[in-house]
Structure formats: structure tokens, C-alpha cells
Amino acid sequence: MCGIVAYVGPKKASEILLKGIKTLEYRGYDSVGIATLAGNIISVKKDIGKVDEANATLNFLALEGNIGIAHTRWSTHGGVTKENAHPHLDCSGKIAVVHNGIVDNHQQIRAGLGSHRFLSQTDTEVIPHLIEELMSKEGLDFVAAVRKAANTLNGRSAFVAISSETRQMAAARKGTPLIIGLHETSNEEFFIASDVTAFLDYTNKVMYLDDNEMAVVDVKIDGKIAFSSLTSGNELKKRVVDIHWHVGSTEKEGYDHFLIKEVMEQKHTIAAAINQDDTKILAVANDIKSAFGTFFVGCGTAGKTCMVAEYLFSKIARKHINSVVASEFSNYKHYLTPKTLMIAVSQSGETADVLEAIDVAKSKSVRVVSLLNVFGSTMMRASDDFFMVNAGAERAVVSTKATTAQIAVLTLLAYATAGKLQEGKLLLMNAASAVNDMLNPRYEEHISKLAFLLLNKKDIFIIGRGINYPIALEAAIKLQETCYTHAQGFAAGELKHGPLALIDEGTPCIAIVANDETKQDMINNATEVKARGGYIIGIAPENNEVFDYWLKVPDVGDASPIVNIIPVQILAYHIAVMRGYNPDYPRNLAKSVTVK
Numbered sequence: 001m002c003g004i005v006a007y008v009g010p011k012k013a014s015e016i017l018l019k020g021i022k023t024l025e026y027r028g029y030d031s032v033g034i035a036t037l038a039g040n041i042i043s044v045k046k047d048i049g050k051v052d053e054a055n056a057t058l059n060f061l062a063l064e065g066n067i068g069i070a071h072t073r074w075s076t077h078g079g080v081t082k083e084n085a086h087p088h089l090d091c092s093g094k095i096a097v098v099h100n101g102i103v104d105n106h107q108q109i110r111a112g113l114g115s116h117r118f119l120s121q122t123d124t125e126v127i128p129h130l131i132e133e134l135m136s137k138e139g140l141d142f143v144a145a146v147r148k149a150a151n152t153l154n155g156r157s158a159f160v161a162i163s164s165e166t167r168q169m170a171a172a173r174k175g176t177p178l179i180i181g182l183h184e185t186s187n188e189e190f191f192i193a194s195d196v197t198a199f200l201d202y203t204n205k206v207m208y209l210d211d212n213e214m215a216v217v218d219v220k221i222d223g224k225i226a227f228s229s230l231t232s233g234n235e236l237k238k239r240v241v242d243i244h245w246h247v248g249s250t251e252k253e254g255y256d257h258f259l260i261k262e263v264m265e266q267k268h269t270i271a272a273a274i275n276q277d278d279t280k281i282l283a284v285a286n287d288i289k290s291a292f293g294t295f296f297v298g299c300g301t302a303g304k305t306c307m308v309a310e311y312l313f314s315k316i317a318r319k320h321i322n323s324v325v326a327s328e329f330s331n332y333k334h335y336l337t338p339k340t341l342m343i344a345v346s347q348s349g350e351t352a353d354v355l356e357a358i359d360v361a362k363s364k365s366v367r368v369v370s371l372l373n374v375f376g377s378t379m380m381r382a383s384d385d386f387f388m389v390n391a392g393a394e395r396a397v398v399s400t401k402a403t404t405a406q407i408a409v410l411t412l413l414a415y416a417t418a419g420k421l422q423e424g425k426l427l428l429m430n431a432a433s434a435v436n437d438m439l440n441p442r443y444e445e446h447i448s449k450l451a452f453l454l455l456n457k458k459d460i461f462i463i464g465r466g467i468n469y470p471i472a473l474e475a476a477i478k479l480q481e482t483c484y485t486h487a488q489g490f491a492a493g494e495l496k497h498g499p500l501a502l503i504d505e506g507t508p509c510i511a512i513v514a515n516d517e518t519k520q521d522m523i524n525n526a527t528e529v530k531a532r533g534g535y536i537i538g539i540a541p542e543n544n545e546v547f548d549y550w551l552k553v554p555d556v557g558d559a560s561p562i563v564n565i566i567p568v569q570i571l572a573y574h575i576a577v578m579r580g581y582n583p584d585y586p587r588n589l590a591k592s593v594t595v596k
């Protein structure tokens with residue numbers, strides 16, 4: 001979590017940094033800060049709150065200078081305070097640092113810097129002080145001190161430091177992303193960011209910093225950039241890559257929130273998701289068929305789409321695959337062999353737990369194929385092959401269009417594995433067009449009436465079976481994230497083994513009733529809940545007398561997980577707005593979870 005943007009070039013740095021950091025706000029929004037270098041003075045402005053809130057009082061654009069660093073924070077060490085906001089300075093104010101990740105050994109480092117004056121509770125603040133210490137006590141120059149400091153840090157992280165004395169900028173990567181943007185023609189303009197979207201408006205030319213590497217931009221010698229290994233110090237040659245990625249709009253485009261805009265974009269994103277290269281789909285389907293064990297791995301919502309895949313592969317391809325939450329994957333390492341296949345699913349391609357799972361897989365020579373939504377992400381580069389799910393930039397922390405796009409690609413893979421790729425495509429094209437019809441203002445209004453009815457409910461239960469059991473779990477995530485409601489998903493058959501005791505008069509229970517072999521059992525389970533006073537909200541293609549409120553969805557066969565999650569996305573949005581919460585920025589969460 002946390003977003004970093006840095007700039008060196010002819011333009012006013014604060015303008016570029018302000019725009020860039022706003023784009024990266026999805027990575028954390030506890031506090032924001034910018035430091036620029038004008039003459040030989042570093043000036044810092046920082047405060048708690050989102051970018052616009054902090055900017056309204058601080059006026060970041062008042063910062064002069066053509067060199068600067070910026071940061072948006074998701075707190076790990078130290079509360080949400082102005083002091084803990086980045087950038088952090090050394091004692092002399094000549095070195096400023098922004099950082100993403102965790103310095104696991106910050107306490108030991110801080111203990112060794114006894115004479116330094118610390119102003120925050122963050123792990124990050126040890127970095128500028130350590131650089132300062134290494135320069136003063138060991139006589140290292142700025143670059144050597146940054147290298148040594150980076151090598152001293154334990155844990156996954158990345159940071160960018162500027163020095164007012166040497167007018168250099170140094171970036172070091174040890175586990176979290178940093179990408180360099182270069183001006184199309186001149187070699188005097190450089191961008192550094194956690195994610196390319198922070199500078200794609202200015203350039204498509206990028207260079208990727210890999211783990212244990214550093215980059216130094218030296219303003220004194222005409223903005224020259226040099227790459228080197230953190231460990232050996234040897235110079236590295238880097239390839240310039242042209243990014244041709246249509247990110248899609250990153251603006252709200254007239255909607256009040258990104259969340260509802262992205263829900264509505266599902267009118268088009270399902271069709272975009274299934275627009276895949278057949279040869280590649282068939283090749284990965286073959287990999288799955290011949291693998292000795294396939295693991296689908298993801299976190300949060302992506303973890304739930306992996307679970308959907310497990311059911312889809314059983315139902316459609318008669319193939320046993322395993323879905324595993326990424327943070328648990330290492331516990332399966334004893335089963336991994338070079339014949340194992342891993343399919344890693346991630347919207348951002350930067351989630352720390354998934355990256356660690358990939359490391360574990362790679363250590364056992366497992367082939368890794370990723371399903372991603374962000375081009376150029378760390379996972380893309382760490383995988384043997386990848387699919388883009390083509391959902392376009394997803395800005396709301398709560399995943400919606402990327403989720404249904406992932407499910408669409410996973411469904412396609414299941415059909416391809418069954419030798420029925422064309423059938424799968426037709427099914428999904430039909431689902432895409434059904435979603436297009438479904439997402440109209442009347443539908444949203446009908447769901448907003450239900451949101452009003454549920455406004456003061458403290459608990460919401462969701463039940464599903466088969467391919468829609470993981471959708472019940474995903475629906476619970478949507479309601480938890482946006483409305484801060486206790487929402488829990490269950491396999492409907494498990495109700496009688498405990499959760500039924502929680503149902504009393506008026507408890508809302510959403511029953512996802514697909515028109516498949518699970519339908520009758522689902523109706524029976526909903527009836528049991530109703531008999532105990534439960535208020536039944538049915539998500540189904542057809543109404544049923546057991547439903548107190550019916551959310552109609554199109555009958556799209558085995559693509560039902562795609563259409564069944566959409567009404568809950570809309571419901572969660574409306575409850576959140578009615579409760580006065582900002583659905584784009586759920587408290588305590590961030591979109592890109594780059595710490596374990």
C-alpha cells in the first residue's frame with residue numbers, strides 16, 4: 001500500500017506530483033505529502049486526509065522547484081497523524097524520503113541512531129536518518145549511502161530519496177514496485193512511481209526497476225539516469241519498454257463515485273474480458289489438463305473468484321483444481337513439483353501475499369500464469385504468461401468490474417479445458433449482453449429501495465450453493481467494505497449447522513438462487529430461514545413466494561456468478577451512500593495491499 005511519485009525535469013514538480021499522487025490515492029488515503037527541491041532547499045508540505053482535502057489547506061502548488069517526491073499513505077507503523085505522513089527528513093533537512101512497504105528491522109536501526117532526532121513513529125523515518133548517518137560517519141557519498149541503507153533494510157519495500165546537497169534522486173526497490181518513466185525524446189525528464197498510471201499522461205516509455213536494484217537521477221549531469229545492483233553496485237543496462245495500454249478513463253465522468261461508475265461499466269467490460277487470444281486460452285487449458293495439480297491463488301475478492309473457478313472447473317470441465325488464499329499458499333508447498341501449475345489472479349498485480357505465493361511456486365519450478373488488470377505490474381513480470389482481463393482502470397477500493405471480468409475469463413478457461421471454447425464464448429457473450437440490459441436506471445432504483453429497507457440492519461446473511469457459494473462470500477465482502485455492516489456469506493447447506501441460530505425476526509438473508517441443479521435446495525434453505533423470522537431477499541431469474549424482496553437477474557446459465565454479484569454491488573453502494581460513507585474509500589482499507 002502507499003503510493004510514491006517522483007519527478008525530475010523542466011516542469012514545475014508540484015504540478016506533476018499532485019496529479020500523479022491523486023491517481024495513486026487508491027493505494028492509501030490516510031495522509032499525503034510532497035517535498036520539492038528549489039535551489040538547495042527542500043520544502044515539505046504534508047497532512048492527514050485525502051489529496052484534495054490536504055491540498056485545500058496546504059496548497060501544494062505553492063511548492064516551487066523542478067525536483068520532487070510525493071506520497072499517499074496507508075498507515076502501517078504509527079497512527080494517522082501529520083508527523084507520520086511522508087516525506088520524512090533527516091536531522092539536517094537535506095535528505096527527504098518517501099517509502100512504500102515495511103522496514104521490518106526499523107527498531108534495531110533506530111536504536112543504532114541514538115543521536116538522531118526522530119519526529120514520527122514510522123518505520124520509514126529511519127531511512128533518511130540512516131542515509132545521513134552513513135554519509136557523516138562513514139564518509140559515503142549520497143548514492144553509496146542510499147545503497148548501503150537499502151541493503152540494511154529488511155522486509156518488502158521501496159523508497160525514493162532526494163538530496164539537496166548533491167541534487168540527486170535515488171530510488172531503491174526491494175519487493176514493492178517502482179517504475180521509471182522517461183521523456184519520449186529528451187533525456188532530461190524522469191518520472192518514478194509505484195504504478196505507471198501516475199505518469200501515463202506524460203509518457204509511454206518506461207523502464208522497470210527490479211528487486212534489489214536502484215536508479216539514480218543526477219541533475220548535475222543533464223538528468224542522466226543510471227541503474228545499478230543494490231547488492232554488487234555493478235551498473236545495469238535497462239530496456240526501454242513502450243506501454244500501449246488503454247487504461248480507460250480514470251475520471252468519475254459525471255458519476256458521484258468511482259464505485260457506481262465502475263459497476264455501470266460492466267455493461268462493456270464482460271465483453272472486453274472475453275476478447276482473448278484463443279490460442280493462448282487453449283494453450284493454458286492444455287497446461288491445466290496436463291498439470292499434476294493446478295492451484296488458483298488470489299486475495300480478497302480475487303480469492304473468491306478463484307473459488308468460483310474451482311466450482312466451474314468441476315462442473316464444466318470435470319477437472320479438480322484447487323483454490324487457495326494467497327496468504328496460505330506456502331502451506332501447500334509440500335505438494336508443489338515442476339508439474340504443478342499456478343494461476344495467480346489479481347486486479348493490481350501487486351498484492352504482497354500473491355507475490356510471495358509466486359515466489360514459493362517459483363522456488364519449486366512451478367509454471368505461473370496470471371490473470372491481471374494492470375499492465376506492467378510486478379506479477380505480470382514475475383509470471384511465465386499472463387492474461388489481461390481488460391476491465392480498465394479500477395479506482396474504487398471495492399472491486400467490481402475487475403471481479404466480473406476475472407470470472408468471465410475463468411469461465412472461458414473452464415470451457416476451453418472441457419474442449420468447448422466456442423460454447424463458452426457464446427454463453428459469455430449472452431451474459432455480457434444480459435448485463436448490458438440489466439444495468440439500467442430502473443434496476444438501480446429498485447435496488448436503492450431495498451437499500452433503504454436495510455439501512456438500519458446490523459447483520460445481513462447471504463447464502464448460496466455451487467458456483468454461487470463463493471458469490472455469497474463475495475457479496476459479504478462488498479457489504480462489509482462499503483457499509484461497515486456485519487455481513488456473512490454461507491454455503492446454504494451449512495445454515496443448520498450453526499448460523500440459523502443467529503436468525504430472528506426481520507434478519508435480512510440474501511438467497512442467491514440460480515436456475516440450476518441447486519435451485520430447489522436453495523428455495524428450501526430460504527424457506528427454513530423465513531420460518532425463523534428471516535427477511536428473504538432473492539437474487540434469481542424467477543420470483544418465488546418465499547422471497548420478501550426479489551432482485552431479478554437474467555438467466556445466463558453457468559455464467560450466473562457474473563450476474564448474481566452485480567445487484568449486491570449496487571445494494572452495497574446505495575446503503576453506503578445513504579449511511580453517509582464514501583464508498584470509494586472504505587475506512588482502514590486500500591486497494592493495493594503491498595504489505596503482508
Ligand code: G6P
Pocket residue numbers: 299300301302303345346347348349350351354397398399589590591592593
Ligand atoms: C484489497 C482490495 C480488494 C482486492 C484485494 C486483492 O483487499 O481492497 O478489492 O480484492 O486487495 O487485490 P488484487 O489487486 O490482488 O486483486
